Each structure stands twice: as structure tokens, then as C-alpha cells.
Amino acid sequence: QVQLQQAGPGLVEPSQTLSLTCAISGDSVSSNSGAWNWIRQSPSGGLEWLGRTYYRSKWFYEYALSVKSRITINPDTSRNQFSLQLNSVTPEDTALYYCAGGTAAAGIRYWGQGTLVTVSS
Amino acid sequence: QSALTQPASVSGSPGQSITISCTGSSSDVGAYNYVSWYQRHPGRAPKLMIYGVSNRPSGVSDRFSGSKSGNTASLTISGLQAEDEADYYCISYTSSNTLVFGTGTKVTVL
Numbered sequence: 001q002v003q004l005q006q007a008g009p010g011l012v013e014p015s016q017t018l019s020l021t022c023a024i025s026g027d028s029v030s031s032n033s034g035a036w037n038w039i040r041q042s043p044s045g046g047l048e049w050l051g052r053t054y055y056r057s058k059w060f061y062e063y064a065l066s067v068k069s070r071i072t073i074n075p076d077t078s079r080n081q082f083s084l085q086l087n088s089v090t091p092e093d094t095a096l097y098y099c100a101g102g103t104a105a106a107g108i109r110y111w112g113q114g115t116l117v118t119v120s121s
Numbered sequence: 122q123s124a125l126t127q128p129a130s131v132s133g134s135p136g137q138s139i140t141i142s143c144t145g146s147s148s149d150v151g152a153y154n155y156v157s158w159y160q161r162h163p164g165r166a167p168k169l170m171i172y173g174v175s176n177r178p179s180g181v182s183d184r185f186s187g188s189k190s191g192n193t194a195s196l197t198i199s200g201l202q203a204e205d206e207a208d209y210y211c212i213s214y215t216s217s218n219t220l221v222f223g224t225g226t227k228v229t230v231l
Contacts, residue, residue, distance in 0.1 A: 047212075049222055104157075
């Protein structure tokens with residue numbers, strides 16, 4: 001059974017960088033069949049896919065256009081985890097952030113517990 | 122990439138069937154059979170209900186079914202039960218190699 005455990009601060013100051021990690025158990029971040037996503041839910045309620053990384057003989061990184069200039073998702077094979085960095089945050093980035101495992105073809109089956117991140121000074 | 126369009130709310134009485142639509146474009150829903158559906162109860166992480174347009178993961182009730190026609194995917198819940206009251210989201214793969222969620226639908230059991 002795959003489990004995802006998120007970690008990171010719940011409060012970030014405007015213009016700073018939001019950083020979260022997601023530790024994977026029961027699968028490998030380097031799996032040739034997996035994909036590792038970051039998704040958020042804004043206070044208004046909607047879900048937004050932010051990006052993903054996956055390994056298919058080499059690493060791939062795909063990001064939503066809305067955050068492409070500010071986002072980095074990195075795998076950490078030594079710790080079997082992946083991370084989210086979102087630069088230059090504003091109050092509009094305040095949301096519940098989820099890490100999630102799964103592909104477009106098979107569905108996103110595994111979810112972290114969620115981290116509420118507030119952007120405020 | 123704009124969010125896929127879902128009705129804001131759908132309601133039905135216990136035992137009835139309801140259908141939630143998810144409308145995209147020829148660059149996402151219409152282009153790939155990579156549409157999945159998620160159920161989200163308040164305070165809980167989303168749960169995968171349908172993947173690949175019409176496939177149910179193990180453990181999901183067969184009261185949930187999915188289909189697609191053109192640029193619109195649909196989720197049908199048959200024999201509506203109180204526990205089905207939740208928010209439902211679709212998601213599709215896109216021609217930009219990204220994923221895009223629907224706007225979400227609140228299902229109310231009357």
C-alpha cells in the first residue's frame with residue numbers, strides 16, 4: 001500500500017518561497033510506472049493541478065501554465081521523496097496543498113494528508 | 122489551460138440516478154481517454170472513483186460509472202445514497218502534457 005507523508009511550513013511570507021516535501025513509502029519515486037504530482041485546493045474550493053515529475057529512463061517535469069514560471073518539482077532518490085518549490089508567493093497562493101501519486105492513464109490513486117499553507121506577513 | 126466545465130451542483134433523492142458532466146475541448150477530454158473522477162468529502166483527501174473514462178478501481182461501488190462522448194465526459198451515480206453526498210471533480214490529460222481539473226460539482230442527496 002502506497003503512503004505519502006507531507007512536511008513543510010504552514011506559513012510563508014509574501015514574495016518568499018513555499019517549500020514542501022512528500023515522502024513515499026510502498027513505491028519508489030524512480031518507478032517506471034509512477035508519477036508524482038502536486039495539487040492544491042484554494043479557499044474558494046476548486047482543485048488545481050500544479051505539476052508532476054516521473055521517471056521513464058530519464059526524468060520528466062511537467063507544470064501547469066498558471067505557475068510554470070515559479071514552480072520546481074524535484075525528486076530525491078536518496079530519500080525516496082519529492083518536493084515542491086513555489087517562488088514569489090502571494091496571498092493568492094494560500095491553499096491546501098496535496099502531494100499525490102498516479103498517472104493520467106491509471107488515475108491519481110494516492111494522496112498525502114494535505115498541508116494548509118497560508119501566505120501572509 | 123482553462124478548467125474543465127462542470128455543473129456547480131446536482132441533486133437527487135435516495136435511490137435515484139444522477140449524472141455529472143465534464144466538458145472540455147478537443148485538446149483534452151476529446152483527445153484522450155484519460156479522464157478520471159474524484160470524490161471529496163469535507164476534510165478528506167480526494168478519492169479516485171473512475172479512471173480511463175470508465176474503469177472503476179478495486180473497492181469502488183459499481184453504482185459509479187463513467188462515459189465519454191466527444192469533448193464531454195460524464196459520471197453517473199445510480200441508486201443514490203446519503204454517503205454519496207460530496208464534491209466531485211473530473212480531471213483530464215491535455216495535449217500540453219499537463220493535467221487539468223474540472224470546476225467541481227457539489228452533489229446533494231435530498
